Amino acid sequence: MAFAKCLVLLAAFAAAAHGLATPHVVRHAAHHHAIAARVAAPAPIAIPGQRVRKRANTQRCRQRSFLVGTQTGQGTFYATGLGACGITNTDTDHIAAVSHLLFDVFPGYNGVNPNSNPLCGKTVTATYQGKSVVVALTDRCTGCALTDLDFSPSAFDILADPSVGRISGMTWVWND
Numbered sequence: 812m813a814f815a816k817c818l819v820l821l822a823a824f825a826a827a828a829h830g831l832a833t834p835h836v837v838r839h840a841a842h843h844h845a846i847a848a849r850v851a852a853p854a855p856i857a858i859p860g861q862r863v864r865k866r867a868n869t870q871r872c873r874q875r876s877f878l879v880g881t882q883t884g885q886g887t888f889y890a891t892g893l894g895a896c897g898i899t900n901t902d903t904d905h906i907a908a909v910s911h912l913l914f915d916v917f918p919g920y921n922g923v924n925p926n927s928n929p930l931c932g933k934t935v936t937a938t939y940q941g942k943s944v945v946v947a948l949t950d951r952c953t954g955c956a957l958t959d960l961d962f963s964p965s966a967f968d969i970l971a972d973p974s975v976g977r978i979s980g981m982t983w984v985w986n987d
Contacts, residue, residue: 878913884958886939886981888967894950896931900963907937908950908961925951934986937962937970939978944969945986
């Protein structure tokens with residue numbers, strides 16, 4: 812039985828060695844080249860260019876609004892100072908910071924200098940339980956969700972008692 816296994820193994824080894832020594836590509840290379848030479852080269856296909864229509868009104872399109880309508884989120888407050896817009900505010904200013912998710916993708920912002928973000932200075936009206944405050948957006952909040960606002964203490968005080976700390980269900984709309 813062991814002799815038969817050795818014989819089969821030796822035959823398999825010999826066949827494998829022969830296959831490696833004379834690969835198919837080498838044995839039939841001339842044949843493949845001859846077939847390829849007989850096939851005609853494909854002729855190039857001419858594709859006519861399409862005419863592009865010009866718009867009748869060549870004025871630039873108006874930029875679409877960003878986050879249109881009423882937004883709902885949470886409101887918090889923070890100790891103000893130098894904000895992402897390069898403006899130094901005090902706790903008595905009516906300002907707010909928007910989420911970094913909104914600040915970083917606001918239309919027109921190139922992501923290089925936050926002071927040049929077109930969002931800086933825009934105003935929104937925030938409302939909570941029938942009370943409203945107009946705030947200028949001058950900062951960026953890394954801990955806020957997309958539609959949350961982080962207010963100056965004086966702006967938050969108009970909406971709710973500071974002891975609450977965080978208000979849910981606050982709504983806001985763009986003024987400009």
